[in-house]
Amino acid sequence: MIASNCKDSVEHLLEYLDGELNADLRAKLEAHLSGCSPCEDFWKSYSATPGLCRKALIAEMPREVATKLTDFLRLEMNKSK
Numbered sequence: 001m002i003a004s005n006c007k008d009s010v011e012h013l014l015e016y017l018d019g020e021l022n023a024d025l026r027a028k029l030e031a032h033l034s035g036c037s038p039c040e041d042f043w044k045s046y047s048a049t050p051g052l053c054r055k056a057l058i059a060e061m062p063r064e065v066a067t068k069l070t071d072f073l074r075l076e077m078n079k080s081k
């Protein structure tokens with residue numbers, strides 16, 4: 001079930017970029033990203049951003065990401081019911 005991992009994945013992305021994620025979680029995160037477009041979009045935007053701009057991105061992105069993910073999760077939850 002992809003959607004249940006979205007929130008965790010977004011949180012883990014930050015640890016991933018800091019190199020704080022262990023191999024097991026990293027593999028799970030990469031697997032999730034390859035199958036989940038909202039998270040993949042976030043990941044691409046984030047990883048394409050130069051280090052100095054990331055603080056600004058973190059400050060600005062969460063609302064957009066949260067909206068996207070919420071919509072996505074609603075769709076997924078409706079599907080599974």
Ligand SMILES: [Zn+2]
Binds near residue numbers: 002003007032037039
């Ligand atoms: Zn996701």
